Structure formats: C-alpha cells, structure tokens
Amino acid sequence: MTKEQNESALRDPSPDESFLHTCLYFTANRLSRAITRMADDAFATTELTPAYGYLIRLVIGKPGITQKELSEKLHITPSTLTRFIDKLEGKQLVERKVQGKTVLVYPTPKGAGMEQSLRQASKQLKANYEALLGKELAEQLTRDVETSSALLE
Structure with a gap:
C-alpha cells in the first residue's frame, strides 16, 4: 500500500474496516511490524537481530549480569532468554558462568568488540x-508506549 493509499484509508475507512483503526491490539501490532523492519535494517550491519544486539549491549554494560535481570530488563521469558544466550554463546559473543x-x-572479547557497531x-x-516521525513525536510516542506497556503488564 502506498503512503497516499494508507493515508486515504485512515481518513475514510469503510464501516467494516473501521474497527482496525480504533483497536489497540491491531495498531500496536502494525507499529511493531513497522519498527521491527526498521530495526532489522539498522542492525543488518552487525549480523545480529536487534534483540540479540540489545542483549549484548546490556551484558557489555554490566558484565556478570544475571539471567534473571536480563530477562526482566528485556521483558522476555527466561526460556526465551536461555535460547538467545545459547545462540550468542555459539557465536562466541557471551559466556555464562554459574555461581551457586x-x-x-x-x-567475550569478541562480544565486547561489537559495542561500537551495536551503538551505531x-x-x-x-x-x-x-x-x-519527527523528533518530538518519536520521543512522545516512545514515552506513551513505555507508560502504556507498564500499565498493561
């Protein structure tokens, strides 16, 4: 759909489609798909997905971070985090150490060496x-989504 078609559909949705434009579930998923495409493009140079990139940034920022803390900060389940860490260990970017x-x-040194490319x-x-979006709208949208997410959890 072109930008013009999209804007037209938003202005004049047919009655049987109007619920799509007033439903938080649908609009949030639409936003998620759009920002995920943009994030994938931005992180392509790192050869990592954005989720892996943010995980490594947290580990670099706090070496020895617990899996529990990572799971909480990234808002993902412990089992999903374990799979992510397994992948990153396989790429020799992070390592786990058991303490009790x-x-x-x-x-790892290789993972730490990615810090600048991940930040970029x-x-x-x-x-x-x-x-x-413009800087103001982007900042406001980020704040609104953060606040809304916290309230819905």
Missing part, C-alpha cells in the same frame, strides 16, 4: 524513525 544457583552472563546501529535506528 545463579547464572551470570559476561561478554541503535543510533541509526533512532535517526531513521525520527526522520519519519
């Missing part, structure tokens, strides 16, 4: 969506 009952995650990918993503 706690699993700690550390960046994050900056590029932000620049891309700010270019489309």
